[in-house]
């Protein structure tokens with residue numbers, strides 16, 4: 705059964721990746737979950753860089769994520785900043801030190817070496833297939849997509865130039881639309897789906 709085969713390959717790849725994270729992360733004093741939290745914060749937008757955003761993305765408990773964030777802050781890999789309009793909201797920002805460490809860990813050297821042996825077409829096919837699989841799992845389980853802003857149905861390209869988030873009614877820059885968002889909804893999703 706193909707589901708069984710796909711599961712076996714994904715599981716094997718996950719284990720290899722996790723082991724590689726453990727090895728390279730230990731050089732920076734980081735656990736795999738802390739690397740994943742830092743990686744998420746390096747990719748997400750201003751609506752998603754909160755402790756809740758990290759918790760939802762990682763699918764871990766609040767307590768586990770909170771401990772990881774404390775370690776990252778103590779190491780100087782992230783900073784906490786109160787929201788300009790609502791001081792109850794805390795934004796987590798990756799620091800330069802955090803970004804530098806992350807660049808040394810991701811992509812894992814093991815994966816980079818393997819990808820060097822794949823043709824560009826094969827790499828594109830793998831990315832598309834994995835993207836489809838992820839979307840399928842998210843839809844089947846009514847999970848948030850955490851997609852890139854430019855692929856969101858709320859993203860509006862303005863005639864005068866620039867972009868607007870139809871959900872928050874706030875302007876979006878060119879760099880904003882490259883980031884992932886916890887409010888993202890794929891363009892092809894229908895309401896109530």
Ligand code: SF4
Pocket residue numbers: 749751851852853854856857858859860868869870871872884885886887888889
């Ligand atoms: S357009 Fe979509 S993805 Fe972009 S900020 Fe708005 S809700 Fe998030």
